[in-house]
Amino acid sequence: MKKMIWAAWVALFCYHGSANATLNVVATYGWIGDLVQQIGQERVAVTVLAQASFDPHFVPPKPSLAVKLRNADLLVINGGQLEMGWLPPVLRQASNARIQPNSEGFLDLSSLVTLSNPRPHATRADGDVHPDGNPHYVFNPDNMAALAYGVAHQLCHLDKAGCGFYEQSLARFDERWQKEKQGWQQRLLPLKGKQLVQYHESFDDLAYWLGMTVVANVEPVPGVPPSASHLEKLLKRLADQQVVMVIQEHFRDREATEWLAKQRQVKWQVLPSDVGATPKSKDLFSWFNELVERLAP
């Protein structure tokens, strides 16, 4: 019996570290984890905190998250207040001085790009808005070069011996991304100048990149689900708009957008909002491939 208890104890709590990698990197979301992996390759061990099938705004705080943060050398976050509702307490509970904000092992990717639509004077009556700007900047593929560069720079900063290695994989990643990006752009060219309706403000930057116009959000204000009467009003308001599609993220209730698309008899599409959200979205490239496939006319 004593032996069994001891074995259970060891199985439950036994220390395991990543043996070969030089850096332990924790990323808040799947796409960040994959970006770090693409640049760091075998020199990094990447752990992702959020579950891709869940809403990125509301990651359930769990003790296991504190454990993942405990031994990290680098924490890479999306920023723009996207993690504000869940990361600070688990970060505090991880008691890891290396990855606190303002320390060497902390990278806020939002600081590398220009966020669209900053609303520094918003109040909570405007809904769940992010004063720094729209934090869903990853949906504009033009941002990826700056993000990849930032990650490579940070990895090199923490792992001097690997600088040459990171430089090489950054160049490789950049080249492939630019090439794929052109393909995606070609594929979605027919959408240019068209109008769309989205559930939440997630796809502002995607629409911008495609040259599309977002004519309405289904949410009355960010973070507040629409009521039936709000949907009716929205439908009326859209009567004289030439909307071509209604889109939303995969983790939300689908009735509202589906109903709206049906009423307008336009394309209705549910998009994976992160790497790992669907079986096909394995990495950044396949994720964007899937986004493009689902958007393509």
Next chain:
Amino acid sequence: MQQVGKSKLVILIAQLHLWKKQRENDMKKTKLSLAIGLLVAGFNAYASDDLSVLKAQIAAQQAQLEKMMQQMQALEAKAQQVEAKVTPTAAPASVTTEQKAASSYQGSLDQARAASRKLSDPVKVGGIKRNPFSGSNMNPDVAFILDGSYVNRSQSNSAYGALGMPGFFHELGGAHEGHAHGGGYNLNNGFNLNYGELVFSAAVDKYFDLFAVIHAGESGAALEEAYANTRSLPFNTQLKFGKFLSGFGRLNGQHHHYWDFADQPLIYQGVFGSHGLLEKGVQATWLAPTRNYLLFGAEALQGDNEQSFGTKAISVKSDKIFADKDTAFASQVDGAGLAVGFVKTGFDLGNTSWMAGASYGAGKMRLDHTSDEHGPHAKAGSVAITGLDLTGKYFLDATRYLMWQSEYIKRELTDGQVATYPSNSGGASDGLITPKLSQNQSGYYSQLIWKFAPQWRTGLRYDAIDQNSIKVAGTDKNTPYGDRNTVMVEYNPTEFSRIRLQYAQNGAFFTEENERKRFDEILLQFNMAIGAHGAHSF
């Protein structure tokens, strides 16, 4: 790649400029030699006086000059063309906004690259514009939390206020001589303003965070919590010092506005009172380097808690006839009188997150109710409190879950003594100090919370006292105890506002004469927060 190409182009431009200058110099020389030639030619003409020859010579030279000028203009134009191609600033005047934005993305990338040409440069890129977790530009973060309720219970205010839990507290509504009894919030039928709370938090510097809670009722405010937390200690350790909620148990560390029901479980109310185990002191925690969450904590606390501890010396009037003569009953507790230790663990099984904890606290009881109107008494002794908690939370998705949470708390008093006398106003010599008091009390709660929609939660709770053995001089006083059933449903328009409807069947409260008073209670609670209020933990 691009950069290398660009620098090559820059070199090319520089070379072009150099070449242009050389050509200009050459031209100047040509012009000079031409002028000299003309002069010589004119002199020759005069000398030879052959005008036709002179005219022909001048015409030929003029043609040559024009040809050279044309060549030079062409060259200049070519150089300008090349320059326009490689210098982005020389873009055509009619740039669309789209192109501008694209070039600003390119610009930010270029900036990032220009900030450090080589990856190995020690300059850090991608810093933070400002604290990414700060909800306002103000320092510190400030929040105000309001809690109020509408209550309807099948007991008059005075009857309810006179109730208590024998062996734990008496007179819910009573608060006299500086001590509040077990009651606390939602005391009156009708409207109640429970509290307004000001919460401040910010990093003090690189080394400390500071949190402060100013808790205000309608007529007064108190510094409820104020503590500093280290932020950069090595080996996953943290120190906390000041006045804070102890890490004992699961519910104790959580603030009232984060609870799943409007009131505390009975055992918490009985053992720690309405504000929980809130003490001055120091706490050290260590997150062990294990695969699963394993946190060890130790606290040295002052031990001011009025329900189970206390520090002041107590003297009692042992004989009513000599009422002025005080007899020392219990000595002062000098220094930190309460030690608390806890261990917490957590692990995930699929989509279920399990959390378990064990806590222990030991100190001295100094319970001075000698000034009470009815049944004045005092208790002293050694107290040990043990707590066990277990929580399972099954996540249906990021916003929906099913949570089961239970806690068991046991309080033991040993080496105790009790002083009782029936009335402060009486004259009879009834005062009695009994040196042999021992108490063995415990209780638990078990609750199930279902968050079935992003804005809706419902839950039920059963809480009870399951042991209430109080022995005076070896004789069990047969102190009664009871239980309670509670259900609630709440609507949270956002994470900053909550409206909760709660119904309870209470069978745990008794009159002064140890007579059980069963009653029902309907409670509508309002809880709102404004300002920058940090997220809650697991």
